[in-house]
Amino acid sequence: MTTTLVTGARGKVGQSVITRLHAAGHAVRAASAAPAELSVPDGVETAELALDRPETFDAALRGVRQVFLYPEPAGIHELVKAAEAAGVEHVVLLSSSSVLGPDAENDPLASHSLRVERALAASDLTCTFLRPDAFASNAFGWAPVIGRSVPVQLAYPDAHIAPIHPEDIADIAVAALTGDSPAGASLIGRSVTLTGPESLTFREQLAVLADAIGRDIAVEHITRAEAEQQLGHHMPAPMVTSLLNLWEAADHGPATVHDTTRTLLGRPARTFAQWARENAAAFTRP
Ligand SMILES: NC(=O)c1ccc[n+]([C@@H]2O[C@H](COP(=O)([O-])OP(=O)(O)OC[C@H]3O[C@@H](n4cnc5c(N)ncnc54)[C@H](OP(=O)(O)O)[C@@H]3O)[C@@H](O)[C@H]2O)c1
Numbered sequence: 001m002t003t004t005l006v007t008g009a010r011g012k013v014g015q016s017v018i019t020r021l022h023a024a025g026h027a028v029r030a031a032s033a034a035p036a037e038l039s040v041p042d043g044v045e046t047a048e049l050a051l052d053r054p055e056t057f058d059a060a061l062r063g064v065r066q067v068f069l070y071p072e073p074a075g076i077h078e079l080v081k082a083a084e085a086a087g088v089e090h091v092v093l094l095s096s097s098s099v100l101g102p103d104a105e106n107d108p109l110a111s112h113s114l115r116v117e118r119a120l121a122a123s124d125l126t127c128t129f130l131r132p133d134a135f136a137s138n139a140f141g142w143a144p145v146i147g148r149s150v151p152v153q154l155a156y157p158d159a160h161i162a163p164i165h166p167e168d169i170a171d172i173a174v175a176a177l178t179g180d181s182p183a184g185a186s187l188i189g190r191s192v193t194l195t196g197p198e199s200l201t202f203r204e205q206l207a208v209l210a211d212a213i214g215r216d217i218a219v220e221h222i223t224r225a226e227a228e229q230q231l232g233h234h235m236p237a238p239m240v241t242s243l244l245n246l247w248e249a250a251d252h253g254p255a256t257v258h259d260t261t262r263t264l265l266g267r268p269a270r271t272f273a274q275w276a277r278e279n280a281a282a283f284t285r286p
Pocket of ligand 1: 007008009010011012013014031032033034049050070071094095096097113132133134135137138
């Protein structure tokens with residue numbers, strides 16, 4: 001049986017990919033920068049692999065034919081070489097729809113994934129690029145504020161996105177890795193843009209969350225400068241600028257909704273309301 005290496009195994013999508021492949025009887029190796037922190041099903045091997053530390057690559061890739069890859073440009077050229085040497089045939093990359101944006105090469109968020117796509121495209125490996133839009137799970141960032149019942153402060157409350165449920169990304173990744181696309185369309189070697197089923201503003205997402213937790217959530221409109229200061233506590237300044245530019249641009253009308261989940265899986269994409277119901281408990285803790 002061929003082994004699939006799943007990187008970023010502590011991540012939301014990585015964990016779901018591991019569980020699904022294992023349940024379907026595939027040999028899986030869960031790779032993480034911190035393997036001791038992993039909780040994987042019995043029968044799943046674990047390995048240390050930090051995408052920015054090439055000395056961890058060879059052992060993690062031994063005997064592997066496919067890789068589910070989180071994007072990290074720091075060690076990507078070394079990873080490609082190690083994967084080719086190990087006999088890897090297919091890589092499924094968790095990329096981002098941001099690579100399709102204007103000036104992606106010079107945008108700190110988009111170039112992170114784009115540099116990885118380019119290194120893979122220049123290799124001998126067969127590559128499948130999954131390009132999701134914003135994850136529904138980004139809403140976890142609001143959980144501490146909502147839990148304390150204070151207003152959610154946003155510079156662009158009416159920015160539209162089409163949030164995708166991480167489980168839909170995992171389902172599509174598994175279809176690419178197994179070659180079993182329920183809708184019959186092979187994904188191997190393709191680049192696909194993935195979104196949720198509807199365009200929602202941040203304000204509308206918060207209303208959906210309010211419904212899920214059974215109480216109102218107040219929204220407070222703040223200035224861009226105030227948002228810059230707040231976000232600056234969690235990420236570098238160029239990333240903050242890039243994110244705020246993205247939301248500013250999204251402030252002018254509905255986000256494009258792609259029907260890739262239906263086309264690839266033969267069923268509708270999971271809604272943000274479903275994600276909110278499944279994760280409501282995270283928004284009720286002070
Ligand atoms: N969030 C979005 O809206 C979005 C949109 C498009 C594309 N993407 C791409 O998707 C990828 C995952 O996005 P995400 O933001 O949702 O992250 P995530 O799935 O939570 O994964 C974060 C990664 O960070 C590592 N990590 C470090 N410390 C961790 C901890 N304490 N708990 C869990 N993971 C930890 C994990 O890798 P190890 O296990 O190896 O340490 C994990 O794979 C990103 O590379 C991003 O470029 C995200």
